[in-house]
Amino acid sequence: MPRPSIILTASATLIALALAGCGGDRPATGAAVAAPASSVEAQTVAARVLPSLVRIRVVGVNPRQGKLDKYESAGSGAIIDATGHVVTNHHVAGKVRRVWCDLSDGRQVEADLVGTDPLADIAVLRLRLGGKPVPGIATWGDSDSLRVGDPVYACGSPVALSSSVTAGIVSNTRMVMPDFFARWADFFAMDGEQVGDLVRWIGHDAVIFGGNSGGPLVDRAGKIVGVNEIGLGSMGGAIPTVIARPVAEELIRSGTVARSWIGLDVQPRLPARADHRGALVGGVTPGSPAAVAGLRAGDLVTAIDGEAIDVRSPEELPGFNRRILIAPIGSDLKLAIYRDGKELAVVARTQARGAALGHDDEILSWGVTVRPLTRLSAVAKERASANGIEIATVQPGGPADSAHPRLEAGDIITAVAGKPVLALKDLPTSGGPVLLSVERKRLRFTAALNPSDAEPPPPPAEAGGAWLGLALLPHDATLAEALGKGTPVGLQVTLVVPGSPAETAGLKVGDLLTHFENEPIEITGTGDVDRFTAQVRRYKAGLSVNLGLFRTGTTSTVAVTLAAQPPTPRRYRDRVLEFSCREPSAEERAERGLSAGQPGLIIEGIQNAGWADVAGLSEEDLLLAIDATPTPTVAAAQTALTAARTARAATVVLHVHRKGHSRYVTILPEWPRTP
Amino acid sequence: MSRPYSAALLSTFVILLGSLGGASAAEPIVGPAAAPSAKEIFTRFGPALVQLSGTVKTTMKFSGNAMPGRESRLDAAGVVIDADGTVITSANVVDPGRMMQKAMKAGGSMSGMDMKMDVASEHSNLRLRAPDGTQVPAVLVIIDGDRDLAVLRPDAKDAAAQKMAGKWPALAAVATDKAEVLDQILVLGRLGAQFDRQFALTPVQVTAQISKPRPCWIVNGGSPGGVALTRDGRYLGLITIQLGEVDFSSMMSASQGMAVVPAAEILELVKSANAPAAK
Incomplete structure (x- = not known):
């Protein structure tokens, strides 16, 4: 199951290694290094930021094997206005089915996705506040004013723990994905977009970890200067507010980000073209505005709308891309071109770019x-x-x-x-x-x-075979030797099912089975019980078999008339709540101490990140009741769950027994749309 | 080692090659007069060998920890044993996770650690493909994991299945033939998709005869789900995999044997599948 924060952390491993030794462009200017952060300053910053911080818990979806598979993930965000808008990463909350936010005042509220932008890795949520005020509002700062060495604070919920603040300095103001990562472009892509095409990250050493994604990076005034996106150990990368803020604002305004496109593929100019500045055109999409304008591969774009361009390295590409992306759609871009020793001027009318990939x-x-x-x-x-x-x-x-x-x-x-x-x-x-x-x-x-949306059929019945009605454990040579007194090896009876053939034949807990049909029972150390049970199962019900028995120092042979195995326990799978329950077998009832008629269904088959899983239902829980209706049988559970589905209940409360305690589990289902 | 046809007069397996064109089932053929050629076997038994397809989702739990489920395409062969389309095949073929589960239960340990593995399978989109290419939805009715048998039926709710009812080319078992150790028998199966699912006939030898607790013949080859025939072309049973113990410390070597489950055993399972609890 992909966990976005972890994915990005993994990505950051490579980034961090690759960038070791690389510096930003500003330290060389000799900018004054700010005084280190003091604990008083940190406390002030924390007091300003923490009220606006949210921990985000999502159930997202990813396409896999013909279905949108759900996954559960967590991240961070900051409330940016009084109406409850929260800014975070696209990779945290951009593909959600459900999202909940833990606010700083202890409230947990559901939120809706307002809009998302994979290219900038920014998403905006809106809290369902129900008319109540937000506990705090973060304010935007100016990422362009940052210098290498400036103190910064990373805020968020590392590993989905509660809100934390860590301190560090700006390490790099224009961290980019180096060229040699191009071979892993698909790995780094998010919905087909390469964030590095647009973003130069703020590198910093405030400790962040998976779960910090989407949380704000703030300056010493407590203002947002970046949105944390990638990180490993001491090195993190945040999307600067110069990118994040306009994207967030546009998402709030229109739910999407409009960008321009002219169909140019651009790269840093080649060493062989060091004689002339510009951005090298690697290719032109046929029929695109750039093609219509007459651009072609090998051209150098030297200026856009009169502003000189030079792309010498990958660090300078995002700036070029941004210039085109933010141009108004339908506007005319005046491009100065250098081709074959001549300067040319062309005009390309921008078109709407759209997303790299459509919505899944x-x-x-x-x-x-x-x-x-x-x-x-x-x-x-x-x-x-x-x-x-x-x-x-x-x-x-x-x-x-x-x-x-x-x-x-x-x-x-x-x-x-x-x-x-x-x-x-x-x-x-x-x-x-x-x-x-x-x-x-x-x-x-x-x-x-041929479309087919039939529900998966119930599992097939298992062929019965014969049954003794015993629970057994191996009684090996070590145990036999420890007991002494000529105790043989075999299988010790640990439970006798009431009413079973074993009970009828007088077998008791503590008996040792040494022979089956006059053949010694081998104890090899692995699979002994299953092997014996399978052997019994192969016999026909109604046959009498001889069991060699060792009880209180005496050996004997007992004839047992085998019975047919009890029917396969009935199961019910709820496709909406995504779990199964079944009636316990006779052995399981005996093991759990359930008397006849005592309610209890065994929970199993909980779908990863399904609504039951998200609610905290656990395999092996014993289901006692659904919405206060006892569930002694699968049919009773099915009736109760069908009733909840018909009523489109906001919650389904399961009463379960787990490890000596009982508890209520509240499922918040998302019912299928009605036709 | 084949036996003369006269020695098997009690064998009353019949082949019902129903016409798919809407006519009634063909006259039963009661055994061949002499050892048949491969072509005769393909013609006679081939139509009863049908293709099964569908999706099987396998989820595994190691010591209680669930792994993400994995769906895979099911592509297997089965044998139609009545004109209503009841199909018998190897349980391990229909449910590959079962073999893994069985292996682990038989001797599951790895590097000295006890490892409990639970495998669960969910089937969907099951279909039977008739010889004329007609596909009908099917349901898995009953599985006998111990003897590696599975019974499927056309989905009675489906219109195409209803249309086919009573017309399936079936290999109808009404009694059991016999084989002895060192007898050579034939296994009729289908090759994979890369060979366009052509029929294949493999001679194998009976290496042991098991009588207790349930009868079967151990053979030295064949593919699970294949039809076991005597040399003179009479139905013996179904080829299954009987899995032995697995020792993970010695490179996962598995002792497994192919076994022919006699037709009478198969009929008994089908009968239990007809019981109300299995429906």
Whole structure:
């Protein structure tokens, strides 16, 4: 399960190693190093910032094997206005199904995602305050005023612990991803975006850890100068407010960030072109504004709107990119070009850039996750048009994997029954076979898919076989020797199920089984009990078998008439709450000391990050009641859970028994949308 | 070592090759007159070998700690044993996690540490593919993990399955043939998708006969889910895997044997699958 904060921490490992020895651009200027932070200053800063700090707990989703898999994660954020907007990272809260925030005054409130921007790795939440005031508001500072050596404070919830403040200094004001990380570009990408294309991080040594992601980096006045994003040990990286603040404000305003695009691929100029300044054009997207303007590979862009450009190193690329990205959509960019020893002037009219990748969605009846094409993802696939829906992941053996021919990740659905697909709603999710027009790279073909959203069938019955009704443990040579008195090896009876063939035959706890059907029972040290049980199971019910017995120093042979194994315990799986429960077997009832008729269902099969898991339900819990209704049987549990689902209850309260104690577990479900 | 056909007169396995075109089931064929050729076996028994497909989600817990579940595509063969499409196959083929679980239970230890592993499987999108290419949804009715048997049926709720009811080309078992140690028998199976699922016939030898607690023949080859036939072309049973102990300290070597579960045992399981509790 990906944990964003950990992912970024891992990324930071490489970054930190790679940047060892690299410095920022400002120390060389001889800027005065600020006085070290004092504990009084730290206390003042903490008093200013901590009230606005929130710990964020999310249930997010990631596409995997044809479904949006949920995961649970945590991060940090800061309240930035009185209406309850919280700024954090996209990788913390950008792909959430549910999000809760712990406020500094002890409240835990649910929040909604206002907007998210993977390119800047910034997201904004809004707290559901219910009319109550926020406990504090953080204020924005000026990241451009930072100098290497300035004291800074990192605030957040490392490892999801409660709010913390750590102190450090600015180590670097323009930390970038070096060129040689390009080979791991896909690993570093977030929803197809490379944060380093836009962001130069504030490097600092205030200790941060997974869970600090999204928390503010503040200056000595307690103002936000960055949003922590990456970190390892003593080295952290924060997105400067010069980037984070306008993005957050635009997200609050419009829910999205509008950016411009002209279709240029730019890189630092080559050593061989050291004779002339500029940004080297590596390529131009066919049909793009840059292509229309006449730009071509090998050109040097020397100025944009009259401002001189020089890109000598990767550190200078984000600045160039930003200049284009923040230009108003539809505006004319005046580009000065150096080509073949001549200066040229061209104009490129910007277009809306859009996201690198479309929003992930799932079609359960197809067994796929899909995403609409965007301008950029279409370009990456060398397609002229962004029309169509891309299959991102496929459930093995699911309807898409069984289509004729099979669909694969990366396929693009361009039409259904000849009708062009422009949006997700154009894909039918039910009915008979669907005829699809599909593109796979340069291939074009038609496929037939049969949507199926049938619930998984109940598990099959297990063939019974014979049954003794005993719980056993190995009684090995060491134990036999310790007991002395000629005690043999065998299997010791630890429990006799009431009413079982073993009880009828007079077997008792403490007996030692030495022979089965006159053959000695071997004790090898591993799997002895399972082997014996399987051996018994292979016999037919109704047969009489001989058991060799050692009891209080005496050996004897007991004939036991085997019974049929009790039926497979009934199970119920709740697909919405994402857990299963089953009735305990006869042995389990005896082991747990449950008398006949005493309620108790065994909890099992809790889906990772499912609503039951998030609520804290635990495997092996004994379910006693649901919403105060006792659950002696699976049928009773199913009825109670169906009632909660029908009523779309805000909470489902389970009363469970766990390790000698009982407790209430409150599930906050997200019921499926009604058609 | 094959026995003369006359010695197996009691064998009353019949092959019901139902017409898929809507006509009634073909006349039962009661054993061949002489040792059949491979082509005759393919023609006679092949249609009853159907392909199973679907998704199996396997979740594992090591000493109580759950690992993320993994879904995989199921692609296996099964044998139709009645005209309603009841299919029998190897439980380990349908549920690969079961073999792992069984191995661990048989002798699960690693580097001297006791390791408890629980494997759970969930099947979905199960389908049976008839010889004419028709696919019908199927349900897994019962599993006998000890004898490595699984029974599936077409989903009676499905319209295509209803249309096929009574028309499946079936290998109907009504009694059990016999084999003896050192007899050579044939195993009919299907190759993988890379060979377009062509039929394959493998000669194997009976190496032991087990009578207690349940009868089976141990053989020195064959693939699980395959149809075991006598040399003269009569149905013997189903090829299964009988897993022995696993010693993880010696490079995970597993002692496993292929065993033919006799048809009578299979019928008994199918009968228990028909019992109300298994439905």
